Amino acid sequence: MIKAGIIGASGYTGGELLRLLVNHPNVELELATSRSLAGKPVTSTHRHLEGFLDLKYENPDSEYIRERCDVVFLAVPHGSAMNYVPELLDGSTKVIDLSADYRLETSEFEQIYGMKHSDPRKAVYGLVELHPEAAEEDLVANPGCFPTGATLAAAPLAAAGLIDIAVFDSKTGVSGTGILPTETSHYPNLAENIIPYKLTAHRHRAEILKELTRLDGKLRNINFTPHVIPSIRGIFTTAHLFTKEPLSTDDLKAIYEDFYRNMPFIRLPSGVPSLTAVRGSNFCDISFEADTANNRVVVLSAIDNLVKGASGQAIQNMNLMFGLDETLGLWLPAAAP
Amino acid sequence: MIKAGIIGASGYTGGELLRLLVNHPNVELELATSRSLAGKPVTSTHRHLEGFLDLKYENPDSEYIRERCDVVFLAVPHGSAMNYVPELLDGSTKVIDLSADYRLETSEFEQIYGMKHSDPRKAVYGLVELHPEAAEEDLVANPGCFPTGATLAAAPLAAAGLIDIAVFDSKTGVSGTGILPTETSHYPNLAENIIPYKLTAHRHRAEILKELTRLDGKLRNINFTPHVIPSIRGIFTTAHLFTKEPLSTDDLKAIYEDFYRNMPFIRLPSGVPSLTAVRGSNFCDISFEADTANNRVVVLSAIDNLVKGASGQAIQNMNLMFGLDETLGLWLPAAAP
């Protein structure tokens, strides 16, 4: 059994890690930390897990964590993970960081997140379908939620060198803002509404840019605008991709089916994707349609932001890092409707 | 023109007073106060009113308010209104208090709200349909939102001495919790859910009790349990009323039509009431059905908690206090759907 620890387990991504790991056949939950809740049962905050685990929140030091855990998930704020990583990586403990700390080049991180980076170590970007080499690593940087949906939508066309301009118009459920109440999550503000934010300069754009330019070194015109919709979970991405040459929907079908062959968590439904069909699951559903008028292709992707966009993908990485089938513990359909 | 001031204008009830008063034919908005926002335009918080008024928030003393205003609406927290009232009532300025401070006997207020009351003055309870005498007063205590819906649902039967046991199971939109984000208003907590609270001891029960026992001195078995539903506005009350004798639905129809004759804001629709049909309006829609099995009557009422349950009723009181038609400025249908 893999002994797993979750640092910062009281938030939504921590809760999802717990929900998925309590039923993972190869994992034993060893510890869950929270500074402010140390000593309290984990189910005092994650009430839906009552009956599934009787852990109490702890607040141990890194040495203790390292000794008890084979794998540690960091579900901590940006800027905090970099303090844990050097202390946890000892050659036997593996670390999966759900924060942004190791997703970008150090200098780019410092510029975009406005803080110094204390650990210039490099990590593989754990977007599993594009980075199988993560399986060989002890440290994986788990991708951001928006970049997961956007990058998977465009990757096949980027890899084929076909994209001229990419516009990602993304719509996220509000759980992405976290477990604490905010102006955006205030029901009277969000219900019956849609709230765009960081119209031209969201931090996640850098991850999308990094991944897509890795696939196509000439691609530069990448644009990203996120919105919050009245939904708890889910990220729906509408990718308006202007291509260098006209493509038919059949062309797209061939390209996407080929690119995502044998990837269990990518589905290419015949209709449009639906947040309902992926909610609570680790799938990324993708569909596409060519616009014959203007060399535009509309690609749609749907994920659950807390699963494929965070905790599920982290466990998918864990499975691979430990030589397991990547679907273990994750092969759950959405509870639709 | 009546010169009106709103003390505590930055919240939801303040916003509704402003929305309704900007189009009131006999009212001139003279001032809107907010301690923390003094100097800023009122539309900086109430953005939907852009184009309708160019007031700035002020933070004046009571003398200044009294001199400039013919009527003052107190949209302040419980316990705060009692500090304004003695200073504002000078024989010419009228005051409508939307807080709880003057709704109950002083001793009962102190017990339920857990604070001393500094002003033992009595005020009429401004539930307009039951208290026409409010028109003669300089100070009116505007009712709570739940008591408005519950009391209007049961009053005709209470006045007829027919109720044995009353159970009010109320469902409110979340705007009743105010403009500031809370655990309850956090979208992931409320959406796709329903949140009961203060199951047996909500403060508003005292108002319902006071009004119904005024109508029927023998009625004591009055029970009230509120819930928050995923809706911004509205209070829907399901009154399960056990009666002393069997009643038919036709009996109910006769009793309610007679009791609410010529009351413009009470409607008795043939189907069940709907929050959609009253949203944004000052109506209270009521329907009823007799349960032949157990001497039970189910009475349903629907109001907009911010209008008939707060600011609209306050303006209805103002109209009567100034000798105007009670519908002035309030004769607006809901924007359904």
Added chain:
Amino acid sequence: MIKAGIIGASGYTGGELLRLLVNHPNVELELATSRSLAGKPVTSTHRHLEGFLDLKYENPDSEYIRERCDVVFLAVPHGSAMNYVPELLDGSTKVIDLSADYRLETSEFEQIYGMKHSDPRKAVYGLVELHPEAAEEDLVANPGCFPTGATLAAAPLAAAGLIDIAVFDSKTGVSGTGILPTETSHYPNLAENIIPYKLTAHRHRAEILKELTRLDGKLRNINFTPHVIPSIRGIFTTAHLFTKEPLSTDDLKAIYEDFYRNMPFIRLPSGVPSLTAVRGSNFCDISFEADTANNRVVVLSAIDNLVKGASGQAIQNMNLMFGLDETLGLWLPAAAP
């Protein structure tokens, strides 16, 4: 492996049976029927199950079903199940009927559902926690969704002979109305609203009455009023129970903990139950609070109407009928939030 068939698999309860059975360790999905969709992939309607099964809808006769299946779930309309049951029960095939056909006495069924009953056979009522004897049967009548939540909320007090009057004010998610669009499920009608219906005469009242009077032969004053809330799933029941003697919240705690001891799907959380904490799961969460004023007790229960209120409970019955642990295939926490 138990070979399972689902008759009427294209609706919501059919979909939930499929979702839960694809991962059940002891079950092999043998067939799924639909008259109108025969020949089409099951995933053409249940898109969220893409990747989990490659069944096609069939439309076979009863003999064929009986031969292929060890257990058959009837997810068909009321009045239809009674045509299947006599043909399927052959001494080796077990049948779990999710319709109302075998829940009541034949004469009562005929009166309430307004149709003749062609099969006077008796069946055990599969409310698992109250009917362990269902494990011995070949035919089980799976309970209605409202009765599951209401009966479990009141059963401990009824069994103790303590209830004088019971008022069940229930709030259901709209998936209970089925997969086909209706006036009630029309988003502009339901969103930001709450829709009561069958205020005094819902068919499910008979099931609640039957079960509670079975526990307490003297209890007759049982009242039930359902509402649809803006939620896809879930039934939240507020039970206002007037008791024959005063009870404290501690008394209630003792009674409920004793009654539900060792029942894995009943949880008694310290706070109020939440639809979020049970969504997608087979749990029934119950809490309670004594109202010292009027011998009233408020008991709250939360279930997922499609799981504990339908398909999950059906599988729980199946597990017991086949001598398995009742939690097999059902031990899944809600994906909260």
Added chain:
Amino acid sequence: MIKAGIIGASGYTGGELLRLLVNHPNVELELATSRSLAGKPVTSTHRHLEGFLDLKYENPDSEYIRERCDVVFLAVPHGSAMNYVPELLDGSTKVIDLSADYRLETSEFEQIYGMKHSDPRKAVYGLVELHPEAAEEDLVANPGCFPTGATLAAAPLAAAGLIDIAVFDSKTGVSGTGILPTETSHYPNLAENIIPYKLTAHRHRAEILKELTRLDGKLRNINFTPHVIPSIRGIFTTAHLFTKEPLSTDDLKAIYEDFYRNMPFIRLPSGVPSLTAVRGSNFCDISFEADTANNRVVVLSAIDNLVKGASGQAIQNMNLMFGLDETLGLWLPAAAP
């Protein structure tokens, strides 16, 4: 008083016309037609209007309509208005058509809507802010809901010849699909979801194209993808506009303020627009932000699809056609939140 008739008054746009006209100071509601509901009170379907009008639905012939009405609003399906218009236009009756029949060139209409057009008459496109000449006409083609939001967002930049590529990613409330339940409006399908449709070929694209190319004859690369969001009302448009030269946010501010000077229903809020701030009102709120990276400008617009996107704009047209102030009967703020 202007005598007004509404043909096809039982749907949502009919209901909005009624809601706004019952309080219009210069209008008398003369008739409301519905074939299927003739003889029934208008309030039997529009229950929120109870107390405001006592019209019954009629089903008269065109001559009768023409004689009784000074203005007729056609709230009928596409393809039906063309049968009314020739019979209603007699030199004294004015007609405002809310259907698509007269918005496009006859041949384009026939191609896009797949039906023959029986009346080749031309009509002014009643997008008031861009077509003041509508005031002189007897027949006005009221714009589609999406084109109103999209065109107003881009018009100032198109008129300046600055747009190279326009991508309109629009999000509409579901009331745009009408009063009858559909798959899209089925609550379990739409809640917690977002549903894109007609990704590359929505009929409304032709209106946007026609208007923007009228302002800039060289602009051709215009793209439009609509989505339905979990909201009853509102259209939120995210316009990704690639410009021929770099623009700053200050440049945009100057261009938009100049273009929309003295237009009462266009507001340019300092923050992002909100559906909440326009709900129930006739405003179009617009904001903008320059993306320095890629010569992209993000322009956001928010309207109420049933008001500025349909019935409110129709009344705005009516006001101008009768020489009245365009705000008459429409100067209502949103009931936010």
